Amino acid sequence: MSQNRELAKGSLGTFESAIMGIAGTAPAYSVAVTTATIVASVGILSVGSIFYCGLIMFGIMLAFSHLNKISPHAGAAYAWVGHVFGRTWGFFAGWGLLVASIFFMVSATIPAATSTLILLSPDLVESTAWVTATAAIWLTLVTIVVTKGIKQASYAQLILTGIEFVVVFALVVAAFVQYGSQPAHPPSIIWFSPFSFTPQLFATGALTAIFFYWGWDVTMNLSEETRTGDAGKLQPASHGAFWAMVNLILLFVIMMIVVLIVLTDDEIAQANTNVLYAIASKLFPSPWSYLAVLSTILSTVGTIETQILQFSRSMFAMARDDMLHHRYARVHADWQTPWVATLVIWGLGVVLLFSSSFMPSVQAILESSILAIGFQICFYMSLAGFACAWHYRNQLTNGAYTAISYVLWPLLSALFMVFIALYSIPTFDTVTNIFGIGGILVGFLPLFLGHLRRNNGTGVRGQRFE
Secondary structure, eight states: OOOOOOOOTTOBOHHHHHHHHHHHHOHHHHHHHHHHHHHHHHGGGHHHHHHHHHHHHHHHHHHHHHHTTTOOOTTTHHHHHHHHHOHHHHHHHHHHHHHHHHHHHHHHHHHHHHHHHHHHOGGGTTOHHHHHHHHHHHHHHHHHHHHTOHHHHHHHHHHHHHHHHHHHHHHHHHHHHHHSSSOSSOOOGGGTOGGGOOHHHHHHHHHHHHHHHTTTTHHHHTGGGBOOOOTTSOOHHHHHHHHHHHHHHHHHHHHHHHHHHHOOHHHHHHHTTOHHHHHHHHHSOTTTTHHHHHHHHHHHHHHHHHHHHHHHHHHHHHHHTTSSOGGGGOOOTTTOSOHHHHHHHHHHHHHHHHHHTTSSOHHHHHHHHHHHHHHHHHHHHHHHHHHHHHHTGGGGGSOHHHHIIIIIHHHHHHHHHHHHHHHHGGGOOHHHHIIIIIHHHTTHHHHHHHHHHHHTTOSOOOSSOO
16 A cells, blocks of 8 residues: 555546546436436426536536646546635535535445346345345445556446447437337427426426436546646546537437337336336347346446546545545555545445435435435536636636636536525425435534644645645
8 A cells, every 4th residue: 555645647538538427427327217206307398407407517517627727636626616716615515526426326326236136136126125235236346446446447437338338329229210100208399498497397307407417527537647638728538528528418318308209107107217128128029128227237337436436536635635634645556546535435335325225215215315416416516617607707808609618608507506406405305405415514524623633733735726
């Protein structure tokens, strides 16, 4: 082991960054797990919710890309918000991501577990105990891969994402061929019309739709491990984020259309976290339909991997800057990975998984964690949007394109996220509020402890935050 604080520089290029960004959102996983929730909330307007939230998230992507010009940083939003608004706001931007990532270990590993049990022992799928135990096994295996090195993690992602896209493409083509002329839900302009939404309906759908897109920003947390570009220009990590976002908006809109033309509302509700399998079962005979289950497993494993990467790099960066205890900044001498921070999310994920097993059903666990994560995503990403708009406010006079890209689009995206979060709070039940809001408020404790540690002279002054 080592006290070294340098990660494996120059390990990833633009293509690998784009794959990481796509894998971070896990298209097959997101559609399989979140579709039933969003359709139950807004029905056929799910397509519009996905599209408009994609535009909102694109604005946040622009904010991250431009802020990355300040300095590529493993802490991403934490570092840049701190640079613009001060250490405390930066800390909470990072903390929001850390908390969301911990809850994500539940909402991600559970679908991997249910899909695994569908293949191995279908009668155990509704057993919360078996599902959580299987989820813990998946979490452990992925943690081992991530700890061994960023190159190994990127190779794994290339394979997983490639297989996932082949299966998803086959589903899309078969869906339009078989159900294009006899859709379960006849396509309509209403699906996309912004006038179909009330403010409450938009906020309700958007909080879930944002969850679809979350994870692309792992490209920014890996920017210190990405090959460098020319000073003042977009880094390969930013290019990767751009292409990941373009592909994701197209893919999610198309997949949501596929869901609606193939499945009825009752079939979507009954499918629960196995929507892709429900689609495949109507399109392909057994055993080919099980390829959708395999796609969901691979996609879920991929997003667990990227989320562990995102958490560990953020915690590493915050500890390196002494905002968290410096023990979390330890880097393995051979693997050049923040191994302590990686083990932290594994341990917390396992504890939360088995704690959640006391909830009455798998669906209850997923609904609470998805909504809580959506709130936390809005929190830390809106801070990044505001930071970009403020930092580059002088660009407002440098032409329409520059003003929109650097200031207006990130600012409007941040404002929309604040609106979505605030409008949704009254709709949360007690458990979701505890997860979502309480998880962020807990951050005051490590913030206070860090303040005491630095004042007592026992901390290690960060080198990259200032």
